[in-house]
Amino acid sequence: MNILLTNDDGIYSEGIRALYRSLKTIGNVTVVAPDTERSAVGHAITLSDPLRVKKVKRDGAFFGYATTGTPADCVKLAIWAILKKKPDMVVSGINLGPNTGYSVLYSGTVSGATEGAIIGIPSFAISLATFENPDYAVAADFAKKLAKKILANEGLPQGTLLNVNIPVVDKKRIKGVKIVRQSKTAIKERFDKREDPHKRTYYWLTGEVIESDGQKDADIEAIRQNYISITPIHCDMTNYEFMGNLKKWKI
Amino acid sequence: MNILLTNDDGIYSEGIRALYRSLKTIGNVTVVAPDTERSAVGHAITLSDPLRVKKVKRDGAFFGYATTGTPADCVKLAIWAILKKKPDMVVSGINLGPNTGYSVLYSGTVSGATEGAIIGIPSFAISLATFENPDYAVAADFAKKLAKKILANEGLPQGTLLNVNIPVVDKKRIKGVKIVRQSKTAIKERFDKREDPHKRTYYWLTGEVIESDGQKDADIEAIRQNYISITPIHCDMTNYEFMGNLKKWKI
Numbered sequence: 001m002n003i004l005l006t007n008d009d010g011i012y013s014e015g016i017r018a019l020y021r022s023l024k025t026i027g028n029v030t031v032v033a034p035d036t037e038r039s040a041v042g043h044a045i046t047l048s049d050p051l052r053v054k055k056v057k058r059d060g061a062f063f064g065y066a067t068t069g070t071p072a073d074c075v076k077l078a079i080w081a082i083l084k085k086k087p088d089m090v091v092s093g094i095n096l097g098p099n100t101g102y103s104v105l106y107s108g109t110v111s112g113a114t115e116g117a118i119i120g121i122p123s124f125a126i127s128l129a130t131f132e133n134p135d136y137a138v139a140a141d142f143a144k145k146l147a148k149k150i151l152a153n154e155g156l157p158q159g160t161l162l163n164v165n166i167p168v169v170d171k172k173r174i175k176g177v178k179i180v181r182q183s184k185t186a187i188k189e190r191f192d193k194r195e196d197p198h199k200r201t202y203y204w205l206t207g208e209v210i211e212s213d214g215q216k217d218a219d220i221e222a223i224r225q226n227y228i229s230i231t232p233i234h235c236d237m238t239n240y241e242f243m244g245n246l247k248k249w250k251i
Numbered sequence: 252m253n254i255l256l257t258n259d260d261g262i263y264s265e266g267i268r269a270l271y272r273s274l275k276t277i278g279n280v281t282v283v284a285p286d287t288e289r290s291a292v293g294h295a296i297t298l299s300d301p302l303r304v305k306k307v308k309r310d311g312a313f314f315g316y317a318t319t320g321t322p323a324d325c326v327k328l329a330i331w332a333i334l335k336k337k338p339d340m341v342v343s344g345i346n347l348g349p350n351t352g353y354s355v356l357y358s359g360t361v362s363g364a365t366e367g368a369i370i371g372i373p374s375f376a377i378s379l380a381t382f383e384n385p386d387y388a389v390a391a392d393f394a395k396k397l398a399k400k401i402l403a404n405e406g407l408p409q410g411t412l413l414n415v416n417i418p419v420v421d422k423k424r425i426k427g428v429k430i431v432r433q434s435k436t437a438i439k440e441r442f443d444k445r446e447d448p449h450k451r452t453y454y455w456l457t458g459e460v461i462e463s464d465g466q467k468d469a470d471i472e473a474i475r476q477n478y479i480s481i482t483p484i485h486c487d488m489t490n491y492e493f494m495g496n497l498k499k500w501k502i
Contacts, residue, residue, distance in 0.1 A: 042323070043293030043356045050445070050453035072293070072357075073456070081442045081454055102369050102410075102486055105294045106323075118353050118437050149502055159353075159435060160490045162497075177502045181489040184410060186369050191332045194301070202301035203332055205324070232490040232497055235353055238432040239411045239485035246413075246483055251400055251428045 001027035001151060004087040004116070006074045007095065008108025010037045011056050011066045015094035015128070018136035020063070022144045023091065030087065031056075031064025032078035034071060034108075043111040044070045051077060071112035079119055089147055090116025094139045095127035098165050100219040101185040101210070104233065110163055117161040118235055122150050124162035129223045138174065139166040142228060160234040167223045178227040183218035185210050252278035252402060255338040255367070257325045258346065259359025261288045262307050262317045266345035266379070269387035271314070273395045274342065281338065282307075282315025283329040285322060285359075294362040295321045302328060322363035330370055340398055341367025345390045346378035349416050351470040352434040352461070355484065361414055368412040369486055373401050375413035380474045389425065390417040393479060411485045418474045429478040434469035436461050 003023050007016045011033035023029050035054065046069045056066045065082060067074050071092060079086055092112030099107040109125045116123030126143050128134050146164065150156065163182075167174060189207035196202055213220050222229040254274050258267045262284040274280050286305065302320045306313060316333060318325050322343060330337055343363030350358040360376050367374030377394050379385050397415065401407065414433070418425060440458035447453055464471050473480040 037299070040296045040298045041293065042295040042362065044295045045291045045293070045357055045456065047291045047456060048288070050447075050455050051442075052451070052453050076440060076456065077442065077454060080440060081444065104488060105365065105369075105486060106296055111293065114356065118356075146502065149500055153500055157490070157493055160493055179494055179498045179502075181491065181494070182487055184487060189327060189331060191302075191328065193332065196301075200303070202303050203328060204301050205296065205298060205327065230497070230502065232493045233488045234490035234493075235356060235488075236433055236435060237355060237484045237486075237488065239408070239483040240432065242408055242411055242483045242485075243430055243432070246481070247430045249400055249404055251397065251430075251481065 001089065002087045003027045003029045004078050004090045005029055005031045006033050006071050006092050006112040008034065008038045008041065008071045009096055010034050011064060015096055015136055017058060018140040019091060019094050019143055022140035023147060026144055026147060030078065030083060032067060032074045032082060033064060034074060035066040035068055038070050038108045040106045041070045041108040042106050043072055043114060045072050046070060053077065071108045072115040075112055075115035087121060089150065090121050090123035091143060091147065093126035094136050096134055097127065097131050098129035098223065099125065099127040099163060100165055101183040103187060104163060104182055113161040114235060117159050120158055122155040124164055126164040128166050128168060130168040138171050142166060159236060160232050163231045163233045165219060165223050165229045167226045169226050173226055174228060175226045178222040178229055180222045180229050180231055181218050182231050183213055183215045183220045185213040185220060252340065253338045254278045254280045255329050255341045256280055256282045257284045257322050257343050257363040259285065259289045259292065259322045260347055261285050262315060266347055266387055268309060269391040270342060270345050270394055273391035274398060277395055277398060281329065281334060283318060283325045283333060284315060285325060286317040286319055289321050289359045291357045292321045292359040293357050294323055294365060296323050297321060304328065322359045323366040326363055326366035338372060340401065341372050341374035342394060342398065344377035345387050347385055348378065348382050349380035349474065350376065350378040350414060351416055352436040354438060355414060355433055364412040365486060368410050371409055373406040375415055377415040379417050379419060381419040389422050393417060410487060411483050414482045414484045416470060416474050416480045418477045420477050424477055425479060426477050429473040429480055431473045431480050431482055432469050433482050434464055434466045434471045436464040436471060
C-alpha cells in the first residue's frame with residue numbers, strides 16, 4: 001500500500017512523525033507537508049504564487065517533502081507533480097487539537113484529506129482532542145488499524161473522507177469507536193482590540209472551544225465521553241432537504 | 252434592512268461596487284472586505300496574525316472597511332467588532348468567475364456567506380460565470396430581488412446559505428432560475444514546472460474549468476443552459492447516507 005501523508009501543523013511537527021512511524025510498518029509512506037504551520041487555512045489553495053518543494057531530513061534520514069503551500073496544495077503537488085503513481089490512501093494529521101463541529105470547515109488538516117477525496121483516493125484526517133501534553137501513541141496506532149480497515153472494505157464512496165478525533169485519556173479508558181455526525185456547534189468567538197507600539201489599532205481573533213454541546217449523536221459529545229469519533233464527511237455541501245422548500249419560493 | 256457585504260476579489264473590485272449600488276436602494280449597506288484579492292482561500296481564518304481595518308473611499312465618498320483578513324475574517328470582524336448590531340443579511344460577491352461543483356470548497360466568496368450562515372444570519376454568495384468582459388448589471392439586480400425574497404420567506408435554515416451563479420448572456424436570453432444541487436465535478440488540474448532566474452524549480456497550479464459535465468440537475472449544466480443557478484449549501488458536511496454502511500465495518 002502506498003500512503004501519502006500530510007498535515008497542517010507542518011512537516012516538523014510531532015504528530016506527523018508519529019503517524020509516519022506507525023504507517024510505515026504497513027506500507028510505503030511519502031510525506032508531503034507544509035514547511036511551517038498552516039492552521040485554520042480552510043480549503044485554501046495557492047493560485048497567485050509559485051510553490052516550492054524541499055527535501056527534509058528528520059532523525060538523520062530522509063523524511064519527506066516540505067512545500068510552501070497549504071495542506072490542499074501539498075496533496076495536489078504530491079499527486080500531480082511529485083509521486084510517480086497515485087497513492088492508495090491519503091492520511092492527514094495527527095493534528096494537535098480537535099476538529100469537530102463547524103471547525104471542520106476551518107481545518108487545514110481536514111482539507112488535506114478532503115483534497116484526497118476529491119481526487120478519488122480513500123482519505124482520512126486524524127486529530128488529537130487536546131492542545132496540551134499530547135501523547136500521539138493511541139492515535140498513531142488507530143490510524144494503522146483504520147487504514148487497514150478502509151483497504152479491507154475497498155475504500156470509501158467518491159468524494160467522502162473520514163474525520164477522526166481521538167480523546168486524550170489512557171488507552172484503557174477509551175470506550176470504543178462511535179460513528180457520529182458533525183456537531184452543529186461553532187466556537188464562541190470574539191476579537192481582542194489592541195493598540196500597537198505606534199498607537200494603531202489591531203484585532204486578534206480569540207474564543208473558547210465548546211467542551212460540551214449536548215448533541216449526543218455528534219462528534220463533540222462522543223469524544224467527551226471517551227469514544228474515538230469517526231464522521232464520514234463529503235464534499236457535496238448541497239442541503240437536499242431544503243431544496244423542495246426553496247423551489248416553492250418561486251424566485 | 253441592514254446588509255453586510257463582503258467578497259474575495261477585494262474592496263476595490265467592480266463586483267462589490269455593483270452589489271453595493273444595487274442593495275443600498277433597499278437597505279443600509281456596510282461593506283467589510285479584504286484590502287486585496289483573496290481568491291481560493293477556502294474557509295481560511297487568520298489566527299496567527301493580527302487584523303487591521305482601514306476606511307476606504309470610492310467615487311469620492313465613504314465606501315466601506317478594508318481589512319487585512321480573508322472573507323471569513325471580514326464577516327467575523329464586521330459582526331463582532333465593527334457593527335453595532337448584527338446585520339439582517341450577509342451578501343458575498345459579485346465574484347468574477349463561477350463558483351460551482353467542488354470549487355465551492357475553495358471559494359473565498361462562498362466562505363464569506365458560509366461565515367454568515369454559521370453565525371445564524373441569512374446569507375448568500377453571488378458569482379458571475381465568466382472571467383472576461385463582465386457585466387454585473389443582471390447579477391446586481393438579481394441580488395436585490397433575492398434579498399427581498401429571503402426576507403419575505405423569513406430567512407433560511409440555520410447553517411444554510413444560498414450559492415448563486417449568473418450566466419453571462421443578455422438579460423433577455425436568461426431562461427429563469429433553477430434550484431439545483433452542487434455538481435460533483437472538480438477542475439482539471441495540473442502543475443507547470445518551471446525554473447526561476449536562479450535555476451531553482453518552482454510549481455504553478457493551473458488547469459481547465461469544466462464547461463459541461465452532463466449532470467443535468469446540478470449547477471454547471473444549469474448555467475450552461477442559461478439559467479441562474481441557486482444551490483442551498485449547508486455547513487453540515489456529514490455524509491448521512493454512508494453512516495449506516497460505515498457502522499457495519501465494526502471498527
